[in-house]
Amino acid sequence: xxxxxxxxxxxxxxxxxxxxxxxxxxxxxxxxxxxxxxxxxxxxxxxxxxxxxxxxxxxxxxxxxxxxxxxxxxxxxxxxxxxxxxxxxxxxxxxxxxxxxxxxxxxxxxxxxxxxxxxxxxxxxxxxxxxxxxxxxxxxxxxxxxxxxxxxxxxxxxxxxxxxxxxxxxxxxxxxxxxxxxxxxxxxxxxxxxxxxxxxxxxxxx
Amino acid sequence: xxxxxxxxxxxxxxxxxxxxxxxxxxxxxxxxxxxxxxxxxxxxxxxxxxxxxxxxxxxxxxxxxxxxxxxxxxxxxxxxxxxxxxxxxxxxxxxxxxxxxxxxxxxxxxxxxxxxxxxxxxxxxxxxxxxxxxxxxxxxxxxxxxxxxxxxxxxxxxxxxxxxxxxxxxxxxxxxxxxxxxxxxxxxxxxxxxxxxxxxxxxxxxxxxxxxxxxxxxxxxxxxxxxxxxxxxxxxxxxxxxxxxxxxxxxxxxxxxxxxxxxxxxxxxxxxxxxxxxxxx
Numbered sequence: 269x270x271x272x273x274x275x276x277x278x279x280x281x282x283x284x285x286x287x288x289x290x291x292x293x294x295x296x297x298x299x300x301x302x303x304x305x306x307x308x309x310x311x312x313x314x315x316x317x318x319x320x321x322x323x324x325x326x327x328x329x330x331x332x333x334x335x336x337x338x339x340x341x342x343x344x345x346x347x348x349x350x351x352x353x354x355x356x357x358x359x360x361x362x363x364x365x366x367x368x369x370x371x372x373x374x375x376x377x378x379x380x381x382x383x384x385x386x387x388x389x390x391x392x393x394x395x396x397x398x399x400x401x402x403x404x405x406x407x408x409x410x411x412x413x414x415x416x417x418x419x420x421x422x423x424x425x426x427x428x429x430x431x432x433x434x435x436x437x438x439x440x441x442x443x444x445x446x447x448x449x450x451x452x453x454x455x456x457x458x459x460x461x462x463x464x465x466x467x468x469x470x471x472x473x474x
Numbered sequence: 475x476x477x478x479x480x481x482x483x484x485x486x487x488x489x490x491x492x493x494x495x496x497x498x499x500x501x502x503x504x505x506x507x508x509x510x511x512x513x514x515x516x517x518x519x520x521x522x523x524x525x526x527x528x529x530x531x532x533x534x535x536x537x538x539x540x541x542x543x544x545x546x547x548x549x550x551x552x553x554x555x556x557x558x559x560x561x562x563x564x565x566x567x568x569x570x571x572x573x574x575x576x577x578x579x580x581x582x583x584x585x586x587x588x589x590x591x592x593x594x595x596x597x598x599x600x601x602x603x604x605x606x607x608x609x610x611x612x613x614x615x616x617x618x619x620x621x622x623x624x625x626x627x628x629x630x631x632x633x634x635x636x637x638x639x640x641x642x643x644x645x646x647x648x649x650x651x652x653x654x655x656x657x658x659x660x661x662x663x664x665x666x667x668x669x670x671x672x673x674x675x676x677x678x679x680x681x682x683x684x685x686x687x688x689x690x691x692x693x694x695x696x697x698x699x700x701x702x703x704x705x706x707x708x709x710x711x712x713x714x715x716x717x718x719x720x721x722x723x724x725x726x727x728x729x730x731x732x733x734x735x736x737x738x739x740x741x742x743x744x745x746x747x748x749x750x751x752x753x754x755x
Binding site: 286289311312314315316318319357358360361403404406407408409410411414419420421423424426427430431433436442443444447451454455457458461462465 | 481482484487491500503504505506507508509510513516518519521522523524525526527528529530532649650651662663664666752
């Protein structure tokens, strides 16, 4: 399956087109509009934070790189703008990834030998009590969800999809399902999981 | 953004698992940077992944603890017995666990040896005859092929015997519900046979009223009985679990009939479980 650039970059009517919004922001920032800078940060802040954590940044590093990315992007927009203003999201993404790669290289250069003490401190700490409670809550939510499912086939589908990470195609073939039914089961499970979690508490932080 | 595609192709889940192509990853990352709906979807996908895996891990750990407790219960039971009974019980356990399968395997190996010797003799006789009459080169070739086949069978059996003594991973587990009402035209439970022979675990949920022990009979398509076991007991989830060698199952619809064994009473039906066995993929 390949997603085309057009399907990925066109909103289906709910929100203004990303390209138009980005172009407007880039032009206003280049013209010295300080409010546009605030709008840019507000629009992309959450996504950028998520992206940096996905790239493997620790919470502290993610905070630093988050700020650094916006600093570099804003400076560039104030002085030169962008050749393709509609590609602002791509520019943000590229900047964040480059900073992350540079950070990794920097760390790799610094580490030339193993420091036992530092290694001992670098061991991933045990999860906090709160984190453990929240993770258990997620597991309990899953159990509730599984109990509520109407058929054993749906139970098997979710367990094999989420625990064994089996591909959709092989699951559909094994369980005699079509793609539509598979999507429906997954969609309902997500909705129900969200409802149960919202009723009973919060989501654990990764 | 076309959220229909993201929903239908499970883009968020596949992104969380790192299963998107680099091109798809780039497009999706550029999209979700400004899409709160997709960021919510990603948070939910991560939460579900964590929840399912933690629940599975906890269940596996609990199962292991139960097994351990059962082992300890056996040891405690042994400890309470008198010295002579302890020795007798231990001898019985050693006999059942170690010697019985060994004897069984030895018998199979001897049978195969006998077949091999008989085939060799037949081949020798044929060779003798062919040297005298010089007429049966084709038959000799056939016997040679038979001899090779017997050798391969023997090697396979020896390998299977050795493999059975090793721990096994990736064991397929099939959770079965009892058939209710009239028999369905097609069973909902399906099991694909593994490529190489191994064990398959079947878990049968038994409805109340529960009995202290159960008898389970496995029949393949056509109703021919292939295995039965008595004195099976429910686990703490009111389920019976069986480990079955995959070689016992053949493609087609298999049936497990469960009968409760009340103390001093007649067996009572406790459930019928049908599942379709698919050939190895």
